[in-house]
Amino acid sequence: MRRRALGWIWGLMLGALGASALAANSDARNRTNYLLHCSGCHQPNGDGRPDSGIPRMSGQVGHFLRLPEGRAFLVQVPGTSQSSLGDADTAAMLNWMLYAISRNEVPADFVPYTTDEVTRLRAVPLNDAPHTRQLVVEKLRAQGFKLD
Ligand code: HEC
Numbered sequence: 001m002r003r004r005a006l007g008w009i010w011g012l013m014l015g016a017l018g019a020s021a022l023a024a025n026s027d028a029r030n031r032t033n034y035l036l037h038c039s040g041c042h043q044p045n046g047d048g049r050p051d052s053g054i055p056r057m058s059g060q061v062g063h064f065l066r067l068p069e070g071r072a073f074l075v076q077v078p079g080t081s082q083s084s085l086g087d088a089d090t091a092a093m094l095n096w097m098l099y100a101i102s103r104n105e106v107p108a109d110f111v112p113y114t115t116d117e118v119t120r121l122r123a124v125p126l127n128d129a130p131h132t133r134q135l136v137v138e139k140l141r142a143q144g145f146k147l148d
Pocket of ligand 1: 034037038039040041042053054055056057061073074075077078079080083085129130133
């Protein structure tokens, strides 16, 4: 009986260790994907280069999640949709990136992107990213959110 209880405790401990190791692993993978595929333009910290037309994502990109069209925009914008990352890696990296560079702006009820959602959104090309962005930003500003 006592043996069994010990076995149980061991199982739980190993399970917890395994889960945190896995999380650390995927964090590292998401970070690497961001650095390889996005940071060349967006900078490692997400500050972008606003003077060269690359918007600052740090401290504001999370606000886009407040509107369905803003949420879609983050996937459909060419930098995301046309990268060589697969849909599963893109979903995981976006979920990681939003908290990494814009934690305070991610709404509390944010439901993480799924692979299927990325697949669906990627299939619909965005014709005019700056115009789409403008529409989303104007709506958000009207709701009182501050965006560049
Ligand atoms: C070659 C440069 C370049 C790369 C690489 C790039 N982007 Fe971008 N990104 C841009 C530019 C320029 C914009 C402004 C919109 C536009 O004109 O496409 C932008 C806009 C965005 C936006 C909208 C942010 C906002 O505030 O409007 C997101 C989200 C985004 N990129 C995500 C990514 C992700 C994720 C990656 C990596 C998978 C990536 N980008 C790679 C250049 C790049």
